[in-house]
Amino acid sequence: MSTGAGVMRWWGWGDARHQGGLPPAAVPLLQAEIGLGDGRRVAFDQVRVGPAALPAGVRDDLVRAVGADGVLDDRLSRIERAAGRSYPDLLRLRAGDAEQAPDAIVLPVDHAQVRAVLDVCARAGVAVVPFGGGTSVVGGVEPWRGAFSAVIALDLGRMDAVSSVDERSLVATVEPGIRAPALETALGDRGLTLGHYPQSYEYVSIGGCVATRSAGQSSVGYGRIEDQVLGLRCAAPAIDLVCAPHPATAAGPQVRELLVGSEGVFGVLTEVTLRVRHAPAEKRYEGFMFPSFSAGSEALRVLAQEGAAPDVTRLSDEEETRISLTMSGDGGLKGQVARRYLKARNVMGGALAIAGWEGEHEEVSARRERSAEILGRHGAVGLGRTAGNAWAKGRFHGPYLRDDLMDRGVLVDTLETATSWSNLFTLYRAVGDVLREHSAVVMCHISHVYPSGASLYFTYLARQDAQDPLGQWQRVKTAATDAIVARQGTITHHHGVGRDHAPWMRAEVGDGALAALGAVKAELDPVGIMNPGKLLGV
């Protein structure tokens, strides 16, 4: 049990120790292509927070459930859990709007305390928003009270233990609030790893990864989180659920797969059993340059279908390649590498790929050789490890950069989807076209590959509309998601649904699946207190 450390600074990503700032080469580029403005934020004492609306009797009951030190309702704690970390979340916070902050933060220490808290809230009609690392970029931890008069953030920060490790079966059971880095440290002490590295890695909780069906940057190799979850325990308002960690079973529908991705709308995950692996002796990351995004994409398809994909497999389109190389600057690592290798081969203007292999040295060599042969066959030019290591060094920097861009009055957001290889370029063009109608810069990369298809991860930048920045964002988001749905992409490959994607769930899964999920919701959470408005939109 910890004291719930690791909450991010209230207005942005990361903690106060982080030194931000745009890379020098970025400023003229952004000025020329987007235009920079003023994105100042209000001071902390100007942030608006509504009065805590929790009835005194309910607060007393919660204190009885988790102890006095487990119920927080000071101003800072409430503001810190007032939102996730999406662009609109940060827009609101920076403007001083934390009106919808939770009325209290409740920190249980175990399953029994979670159960007690849910009992109190179901009886009193108080909405419950499970809160792990608070990293959601889709409104997944927004403390919306729905039809209820009060809402608590159920912060899992004190449930952060590694409960057990079965080294013989390579299985670890953990509490949901453990952060990904803490888990990697604990596993690393035993020579093990989970290998799950979403961009939110530094702050994300494992329970949050499971509840949102997360994928990490190495998931091509290690699997998405649902490929690693073997067992679960969940406290729903009406009943507990336990999914035993069998290696495989034919005993009917998998209720585990109902709880993975359930985003807290059915109940609270209180324990997760995960498949882990031996920690790799070597992590080898390399850059490759393709003549075009389409040539690179073809190489990635073959890699995935021949079982030869690197553990990290990423491919930027021409625009993302151009922007990254330019932003790294004349003195930048990528710039150097690119010029040295690419001018000689006259392929400037191509598509940059990052490939990473992890494992025993011999295995890494053999797998690298096989991948590189396929990459080369599709026109890739090797850029060596310098480019790969530069990517690895900056792999979690995106959210910090977003803060810096918002400081300069830039609208910056990402959205992601996935589809079959056959449909990939149709979807890529359709979404890109829509984004370009609203943005100055639109870039994309393939972040994950599968035998049947791949994900597309778009980043778009525009000068912020100073009058109506939220409306501006909502218009792009709506148009882009409509385009994704119209072209048979999934509404989210790894960000989750939350509140932002909930309006498209009917288009995504259809009436039949929504009816089934609604029935499960009614059974497990009959009062409807769990995470209102998320996922199912109810």
Add this chain to the structure above:
Amino acid sequence: MSTGAGVMRWWGWGDARHQGGLPPAAVPLLQAEIGLGDGRRVAFDQVRVGPAALPAGVRDDLVRAVGADGVLDDRLSRIERAAGRSYPDLLRLRAGDAEQAPDAIVLPVDHAQVRAVLDVCARAGVAVVPFGGGTSVVGGVEPWRGAFSAVIALDLGRMDAVSSVDERSLVATVEPGIRAPALETALGDRGLTLGHYPQSYEYVSIGGCVATRSAGQSSVGYGRIEDQVLGLRCAAPAIDLVCAPHPATAAGPQVRELLVGSEGVFGVLTEVTLRVRHAPAEKRYEGFMFPSFSAGSEALRVLAQEGAAPDVTRLSDEEETRISLTMSGDGGLKGQVARRYLKARNVMGGALAIAGWEGEHEEVSARRERSAEILGRHGAVGLGRTAGNAWAKGRFHGPYLRDDLMDRGVLVDTLETATSWSNLFTLYRAVGDVLREHSAVVMCHISHVYPSGASLYFTYLARQDAQDPLGQWQRVKTAATDAIVARQGTITHHHGVGRDHAPWMRAEVGDGALAALGAVKAELDPVGIMNPGKLLGV
């Protein structure tokens, strides 16, 4: 659309062309260790079938839904769908008991006809049992009418088309009634394969595999059926469900995983989209002999955890090894091989493993070398391809052999489970001990390996109790399943739940999951007509 060919002979496995008979060396062995008796079956005209109870008006409605040629209620058709192919099923049929035969067989040709049939049956209160290949060994297609006065078998034999193949994405969409061999033929014409080979391969339907969460003999390499299902369409009495075949998605709980393994209790799968692969240029099967089951099991654990497991990975315990070698006889292939290799190395009495690699020649060589190194490190002696090919030749013969044994008055059945590597031998001993209390011969093999654990597949033989063969079987089944549950095994690794395992579903998944599944059932099938008594026991 076919005419629904491929129904098995009414009293046993396979069709009339199959020539059975125990291998010569088996008879003295069985006589000595079990004792042989008389397992004669009644003649076809002595089989008892109740009168077809379908009200004339309902029959007319069904004819309107699927055409006159789509409704069968002749005596042979009803007897052919009166049971699956479990040991108790065959006991009843051979004794002339087809009393519970379905009142009619209805053969829709497409999703719309399935929907029309469900509408008729929901309105009239007629139970519906989806029927694919009829190969269930757990009572999954038992035409139990539950609380209703009539029951139909919804035979999917005329929905057997390959709807589309996306060769670029390696994805095939098929109708549920297509049999596994027909699909392999259709895919093979395009250089593709599904690679799903349960022991029931010759008769099993793909819809049946999906509905029962099947695993095949090559599933260590190709994945269990749930690893290959990307999309689904399902007609439930209340509503249609469609799961889009995205390569991956974070859009909430996976309803697809509710339908995979749903055993027809929610609705009827009418379309399945599957991941397929390039057909292997080479299939290389080899035998290996370990000094003991425990040494072999340790080798398999390392193979699975190092990602080096062959596509087919099987390991018999000492008793199964002894019986197989003896039954193959002095002149038998396995016997020859065993004697030649094993006497020289003085390891007679060990544990026989079969390993199979499939793929491009170079890949097969490389993977084989890596596996063989690990096998050798754990004391395996290579038996070469002759032993492997002997296994491959007989890989679907088990059910025929069962018929032959039943002709001789032998109780023969199999049961299977899975657990973690840590728990494997505890479970193995506990189940084996219980089976030995009831049986003369108890043998076991590991049929599938995973990084976190493995399956155990038991075969047990006893002299049939001529007075009460069903009671005898039920006593063993109950004791063994109780032992599995007590020792944290899953009640089924790949046979499914059906009626036989339904009493243990609460122990398997717990009250919470049962409540969730019950809510889904009530939502999708409010009248409760779908496959009564199976899976959820309602």
